[in-house]
Amino acid sequence: xxxxxxxxxxxxxxxxxxxxxxxxxxxxxxxxxxxxxxxxxxxxxxxxxxxxxxxxxxxxxxxxxxxxxxxxxxxxxxxxxxxxxxxxxxxxxxxxxxxxxxxxxxxxxxxxxxxxxxxxxxxxxxxxxxxxxxxxxxxxxxxxxxx
Amino acid sequence: xxxxxxxxxxxxxxxxxxxxxxxxxxxxxxxxxxxxxxxxxxxxxxxxxxxxxxxxxxxxxxxxxxxxxxxxxxxxxxxxxxxxxxxxxxxxxxxxxxxxxxxxxxxxxxxxxxxxxxxxxxxxxxxxxxxxxxxxxxxxxxxxxxx
DNA sequence: TTATTTCCTATTAAGTCGGTAGAGATTGTC
DNA sequence: GACAATCTCTACCGACTTAATAGGAAATAA
Ligand code: FES
Ligand code: FES
Numbered sequence: 001x002x003x004x005x006x007x008x009x010x011x012x013x014x015x016x017x018x019x020x021x022x023x024x025x026x027x028x029x030x031x032x033x034x035x036x037x038x039x040x041x042x043x044x045x046x047x048x049x050x051x052x053x054x055x056x057x058x059x060x061x062x063x064x065x066x067x068x069x070x071x072x073x074x075x076x077x078x079x080x081x082x083x084x085x086x087x088x089x090x091x092x093x094x095x096x097x098x099x100x101x102x103x104x105x106x107x108x109x110x111x112x113x114x115x116x117x118x119x120x121x122x123x124x125x126x127x128x129x130x131x132x133x134x135x136x137x138x139x140x141x142x143x144x145x146x147x
Numbered sequence: 148x149x150x151x152x153x154x155x156x157x158x159x160x161x162x163x164x165x166x167x168x169x170x171x172x173x174x175x176x177x178x179x180x181x182x183x184x185x186x187x188x189x190x191x192x193x194x195x196x197x198x199x200x201x202x203x204x205x206x207x208x209x210x211x212x213x214x215x216x217x218x219x220x221x222x223x224x225x226x227x228x229x230x231x232x233x234x235x236x237x238x239x240x241x242x243x244x245x246x247x248x249x250x251x252x253x254x255x256x257x258x259x260x261x262x263x264x265x266x267x268x269x270x271x272x273x274x275x276x277x278x279x280x281x282x283x284x285x286x287x288x289x290x291x292x293x294x
Numbered sequence: 295t296t297a298t299t300t301c302c303t304a305t306t307a308a309g310t311c312g313g314t315a316g317a318g319a320t321t322g323t324c
Numbered sequence: 325g326a327c328a329a330t331c332t333c334t335a336c337c338g339a340c341t342t343a344a345t346a347g348g349a350a351a352t353a354a
Pocket of ligand 1: 091103106
């Protein structure tokens, strides 16, 4: 399961994407519109800002805005920012690789082999789908749409 | 990430699969051979027995044995038994469906749509790969091998 | 100067993870 | 029957994560 936090993040980003790349929205507006606890959303947006996905302005007429076009932000990227590694095994993570201490060797590991394939299939979808694809309404996106 | 427990379970089942369907192995033998904490493995095997995957016998010369042929036990099934639902969202789980209370409707939910596809891709692999496939050494198995 | 808004840190309650501990029940052997 | 081996069951533990909530500090606009 993805975390509730990641789900909130995606909904918030989707709202910002639909507002437009330069356009800013305030926390309260997003929280109200998307049914997200306000103070929780504060943390999430702040986090996304620190990680370079959003810009912000304080004070009156402040708010958050996307720093990148929606078709350049993938679901996989957002998920990794919020929930951490997508990989089902530490030895398969690209962002947080860790050797499996209880396995003999990665090349021979039969568990690793099957999960590598499942992981590849999974991330093929998540890393190919952008916020723009999600907004579009159609389930098709870059890779699958072309296939 | 899958849990350490699930990883242990798969390794133990793989050991039992290689011993043969009727053949039994003792907890200690599996624990030693697979580098799994003995008492933890006890719980895992007991759990797998209660869930109908293993048979057991107590007392001297006791042990555990597979109740089904290795080519009839999928990785996906084991994972669901140990870790619970594989689905990335409650509204996508077949074994533990729960409505998403913070979403408007499932048909319109854009988050649901992308994760449904990722989930389908993921489980296509996990539900098609059996213990026998894993033992086989080749990365190919039923569905992918045929495609 | 005041209202508005984001920024930041701390705290919390409940749950999960990866074990450990120890007594009980069953089976085989002498 | 005694005894050892083995699985069975329940409880417990510390560390960590999750989904928030709280409250004040800092910046901005009017
Ligand atoms: S090497 Fe990572 S699961 Fe075996
Ligand atoms: S309906 Fe389940 S994520 Fe929206």
